[in-house]
Amino acid sequence: MMAASARHKFLEDYRAIRRAEGRGGMEPAYYRALPYRDLSGRNSAQWAIRGKSYRYFEDKILSEIERNTGRALDVLDLGAGNCWMSYRLALRKHGPVALDIFTDPFDGLNAARHYGQPFPRVEAEFDHLPFRSSSFDLAIYNASMHYSTDYRRTLRELRRCLRPAGHFVIVDSPVYRLREHGEKMRAERHNEFEKRYGLRSDTMPSLEYFDEQTIAALAAELNIQWSVHRPWYGWKWWWRPWKASLLSRRPPSRFWILDGVFA
Secondary structure (H helix, E strand, C coil): CCCHHHHHHHHHHHHHHHHHCCCCCCCHHHHHHCCCCCCCCCCHHHHHHHHHHHHHHHHHHHHHHHHHHCCCCEEEEECCCCCHHHHHHHHCCCEEEEEECCCCCCCCHHHHHHCCCCCCEEECCCCCCCCCCCCEEEEEEECCHHHCCCHHHHHHHHHHHEEEEEEEEEECCCEECCHHHHHHHHHHHHHHHHHHHCCCCCCCCCCCCEEHHHHHHHHHHHCEEEEEECCCCCHHHHHHHHHHHHCCCCCCCECCEEEEEEC
């Protein structure tokens, strides 16, 4: 478990960066429009990606799980942030639980007050989930799995909480072909944050990305059956690797959606 001092420092740094980025809003309409529209206009490009990821998840993954189970699902929304995904799941008559360590009223769990849709909110860490074994049909790492410090430990704890044949889905975490590309991204990101915000955003060490070798290793070691989904984010997104190659830059991340089942 994260030391209290390190956790406090991380949350203060995280809050400062998120405020500087213009995250959060004051009106319920802002939150209820997510992820499809950013009514603030401050992070519209990022929310456009999130909206496409979620629409794909709804249409291709969640709908199939719903058909197979034929009932409302108990869903764990991991790294829920301002709880927009839990809100969307509640609208579909499922039973979401929003979990995060960030409780900020603008950009964390306490922003759930804007939705007018009740669901439980839990302040906890990925590696110490305060739930009974076999509590959930589905878990979603909501642009958050890359904050883990140890994917194996995180997924072992999740496995305890999932019901047999339960799914877990990793959405909007960066994926690279090679580990060295992810390490370059990590260094660039910390340097950029230090220049822009005066913070390197590394108070709490995290893995920050996936690479193809790690995904394969997790499958072998934890007996995971992966289904890999590659949503279409548009021609501009498709062109990014070619542009990076022409400019002799590291390859950009891919936002695959990883649908896993513990065999």
